[in-house]
Amino acid sequence: DNIEVYKEEVSDPLPSWNESNSKSAIIAFVEDVTNSNSANFIPIPDRIATFDNDGNLWSEQPAYFQLFFAIDRVKALAPEHPEWKDQQPYKAILEDDMKALMESGMKGIVEIIMATHAGVTVEEFDSIVKDWVKNAKHPTKNVGYNELVYQPMLELLQYLRANDFKTYIVSGGGVDFMRAIVTEVYGIPNEQILGSRVKTEYDYNNGNPIIKRLPGLDYNDDKEGKPLNIQKIIGKKPVFASGNSDGDLQMMQWTDSNSYKSFQLYLHHTDAEREWAYDRESHIGQLNKGLDEALEKGWTIIDMKNDWKVIYPFELK
Amino acid sequence: DNIEVYKEEVSDPLPSWNESNSKSAIIAFVEDVTNSNSANFIPIPDRIATFDNDGNLWSEQPAYFQLFFAIDRVKALAPEHPEWKDQQPYKAILEDDMKALMESGMKGIVEIIMATHAGVTVEEFDSIVKDWVKNAKHPTKNVGYNELVYQPMLELLQYLRANDFKTYIVSGGGVDFMRAIVTEVYGIPNEQILGSRVKTEYDYNNGNPIIKRLPGLDYNDDKEGKPLNIQKIIGKKPVFASGNSDGDLQMMQWTDSNSYKSFQLYLHHTDAEREWAYDRESHIGQLNKGLDEALEKGWTIIDMKNDWKVIYPFELK
Ligand SMILES: [Ca+2]
Ligand SMILES: [Ca+2]
Numbered sequence A, B: 001d002n003i004e005v006y007k008e009e010v011s012d013p014l015p016s017w018n019e020s021n022s023k024s025a026i027i028a029f030v031e032d033v034t035n036s037n038s039a040n041f042i043p044i045p046d047r048i049a050t051f052d053n054d055g056n057l058w059s060e061q062p063a064y065f066q067l068f069f070a071i072d073r074v075k076a077l078a079p080e081h082p083e084w085k086d087q088q089p090y091k092a093i094l095e096d097d098m099k100a101l102m103e104s105g106m107k108g109i110v111e112i113i114m115a116t117h118a119g120v121t122v123e124e125f126d127s128i129v130k131d132w133v134k135n136a137k138h139p140t141k142n143v144g145y146n147e148l149v150y151q152p153m154l155e156l157l158q159y160l161r162a163n164d165f166k167t168y169i170v171s172g173g174g175v176d177f178m179r180a181i182v183t184e185v186y187g188i189p190n191e192q193i194l195g196s197r198v199k200t201e202y203d204y205n206n207g208n209p210i211i212k213r214l215p216g217l218d219y220n221d222d223k224e225g226k227p228l229n230i231q232k233i234i235g236k237k238p239v240f241a242s243g244n245s246d247g248d249l250q251m252m253q254w255t256d257s258n259s260y261k262s263f264q265l266y267l268h269h270t271d272a273e274r275e276w277a278y279d280r281e282s283h284i285g286q287l288n289k290g291l292d293e294a295l296e297k298g299w300t301i302i303d304m305k306n307d308w309k310v311i312y313p314f315e316l317k
Helices: A002-010 A021-033 A065-080 A082-086 A090-094 A098-103 A105-117 A122-135 A151-162 A175-186 A225-234 A246-256 A289-297 B002-010 B021-033 B065-080 B082-086 B090-094 B098-103 B105-117 B122-135 B151-162 B175-186 B225-234 B246-256 B289-297
Strands: A048-051 A166-174 A193-203 A210-219 A240-243 A263-270 A300-303 B048-051 B166-174 B193-203 B210-219 B240-243 B263-270 B300-303
Touching (some): A021 A151, A021 A263, A021 A300, A048 A151, A065 A082, A065 A105, A065 A122, A082 A090, A090 A098, A098 A105, A122 A210, A151 A166, A166 A175, A166 A225, A175 A193, A210 B225, A225 A246, A225 B193, A225 B210, A240 A246, A246 A263, A263 A289, B048 B225, B065 B082, B065 B105, B082 B090, B098 B105, B105 B210, B122 B210, B151 B175, B151 B240, B166 B175, B193 B225, B240 B246, B246 B289, B263 B289
Parallel strands (some): A048 A166, A166 A193, A240 A263, B048 B240, B240 B263, B263 B300
Antiparallel strands (some): A193 A210, B193 B210
16 A cells, blocks of 8 residues: 555656646546547547647746847847837837837837847847847746746646657747747747747848748737647647637637547636736736636636646746 | 678668669768767757658659649539539540640649639548548559659658658648648658648637638748748758759758758659659759759759669559
8 A cells, every 4th residue: 555655656747736626637638548448549649739838838927928028129129220219119118118118009019029020030030039038037036037937837748748749839929939948948849839920031142041030920820820720730630738818719629629538728827926816807818708618618727826836947946 | 791791681771772872872871960979960859851742752743643633523523513514624624635724724723723622621621632542543553642652762761760850741732632641651740741731711610610721822832932831830940851843942952051961862753664754844843953953062863763673662562
């Protein structure tokens, strides 16, 4: 008996999860569909698991981390753009006036994203993001952005991979921004990261070919864009989908329609102390329709405050 | 000594290749970049190999196999479209008048492709193609289209995978057409197949979500489209590129610009007896600029007639 208890303890695949309904539902699903004697067995090539990123694998408050990158980038590029001092939304950023920046609305945000994410080659952009994340600090948590990943989700990714699931990110965030940062953090290679992207152009460049990033949206990987991009790029319907907002709802529905047994996992931000608490009324990561549908269909909902022992990896140190 | 000879014989990774320059160049490259003591060593996650499909992994004469699918599909759908009897390019197909069909030009071909590749869900299209390939026969070879794959290339794909390369298809052909056929033949899963594609639409469909195929081109995976799609989807520069036409030239150049040692492989169709012989003047699979650049840069060129012992797997039986 002692030996069995010991065995169970050391082999807990999700040690940062409390013994909650969400934890037991995940484990029951994985054990069922990987059991070759089960009627619900899923062959390895079809074990596709898709994860939203912002607010699902790392935090997204008080604003998307990619927006902080864009803001820092505007500041870094300002010497080359003296006209920005008098021009919104750049003026707001250079004066650290977040209120004026937010008043510039989506139009202002898109302008900043394009100004800071285009005009360079794909290699240059990769280096810029990698350099940024090395030194940048989150404005209130005061740690690196790549430290604000969720320890319980890292364990879940690892647990699924140990059971021969192929783990993908399917995010509204920029695909090349993520690629520059997350492979190391999540153990997910570039080719398993799907996201929004800018237009690009191939230039032979006298025998030194480059791919240039252009200021225009090529794909918006959100809402319907998620199942559509999954079909375009992966070409298989997932059996496991994980997200935290209404932008993930279509991916959940699409996964739920799999003829294999499937799993839908919503992360509910309920922890105002250790992380942030927000859902139906939030401007970022709104979870309203998705929450209703999850409750109605019995999808699994993580209650962050009660289900997770720790939020971030640095809490373990 | 005898033991060593025997060992070499049984471990020949490319048994259907004659002892040619192309064979030895491939093996020398793979042995070099997978040797951890070599200055040219490539870590496993960066061993990305991209293969064109039509005329490179299977035949493409006297017309792309996908066009034969479209023609057969027009015939199958004709009872539902009585108007096609009097309407080009459908009339030409229904009367088996290939000359009139070709006279309809690219406009006619595109119309047929859209009429036969859209208007169904992604699952329905997959079933239609799978059903077709089970019974359809090539017009002159009189075998199934999936039997007209190149045995030496199957061995090359397997050899690369055995050396931890990730093998991708990057083709101008339709991605979902290929996915329905080639996973089984080439051992390449859906998510490693890139190609051209039609626009799609997500429909919640009262709780039974579907993705519908629409009559419009979403992406043309040819020429510059190849490196651009590789960057969008894989997010890594390949170290090995294989193709047979000018449509692959940009993929070759892009791969050739890798800071790792890389390999460019052109298949030259030189065998009028066992397959087809064509290059600079061909309407299908034209190899003109690519051939010049390959010769100039010392890329490896397969001389199909002299380098390959067999062309198709059924010759081995
Ligand atoms: Ca999210
Ligand atoms: Ca080709």
